[in-house]
Amino acid sequence: MNKKERALKVYGILNTKYPNVGTFLAYKNPYELLIAVILSAQCTDKRVNLVTPGLFSSFPTPERLSKGPLSLIKEKIKSINFFNNKSKNIQETAELLVLRHHSKVPQTLNELIKLPGVGRKTANVVLGQAFNTPGITVDTHVNRVSNRLGFTKQTDAVKAEKELMSLWPTDYWIKFSSILILHGRETCQARKPLCDTCEFLAYCPFNK
Ligand code: SF4
Numbered sequence: 001m002n003k004k005e006r007a008l009k010v011y012g013i014l015n016t017k018y019p020n021v022g023t024f025l026a027y028k029n030p031y032e033l034l035i036a037v038i039l040s041a042q043c044t045d046k047r048v049n050l051v052t053p054g055l056f057s058s059f060p061t062p063e064r065l066s067k068g069p070l071s072l073i074k075e076k077i078k079s080i081n082f083f084n085n086k087s088k089n090i091q092e093t094a095e096l097l098v099l100r101h102h103s104k105v106p107q108t109l110n111e112l113i114k115l116p117g118v119g120r121k122t123a124n125v126v127l128g129q130a131f132n133t134p135g136i137t138v139d140t141h142v143n144r145v146s147n148r149l150g151f152t153k154q155t156d157a158v159k160a161e162k163e164l165m166s167l168w169p170t171d172y173w174i175k176f177s178s179i180l181i182l183h184g185r186e187t188c189q190a191r192k193p194l195c196d197t198c199e200f201l202a203y204c205p206f207n208k
Pocket of ligand 1: 145148149187188189193194195196198199200201204205206207
């Protein structure tokens with residue numbers, strides 16, 4: 001089985017195993033998703049979901065968030081890590097949405113990555129989940145699992161992203177990241193992958 005065939009097989013199996021996945025963050029519109037994804041950097045989605053209802057009830061629009069006050073933003077998200085920096089980033093992002101984008105979330109990667117706290121990973125999550133625009137999000141799980149399964153040897157997320165895009169049809173990209181993250185969390189774990197119970201043991205190069 002060549003790499004592309006293996007890639008399609010892995011996708012097929014995971015797609016059946018995890019039929020209904022999207023982002024694990026709670027949101028009602030692209031603005032809320034963008035802010036939630038910024039807050040989720042190095043933090044669990046579960047923890048972010050605990051603070052965002054309170055944050056969005058005080059700051060329901062980019063205009064409101066851009067006006068702060070910063071102290072109240074900090075108060076609302078103080079239970080998540082790096083809340084000082086994240087408070088500044090989300091307020092500055094809101095300011096730029098108002099000033100440059102008519103208070104809307106932009107729909108291109110290049111525009112999104114110019115917002116404070118938004119890297120390619122964040123941008124791809126927003127594009128995929130809010131606008132159904134295909135992209136592959138390479139986070140630590142996707143990077144590790146893809147390397148172990150032999151889909152890429154890149155450790156750099158941007159290079160890995162490009163390589164992975166060549167393996168799966170565009171239609172698969174949005175879901176691909178979510179299901180590989182789940183496989184990484186539940187089976188192909190960082191410290192001790194559960195290879196004995198893994199569906200891919202027979203053709204995973206990691207143990208060969
Ligand atoms: S066989 Fe092991 S290393 Fe390969 S994908 Fe499964 S858990 Fe990960």
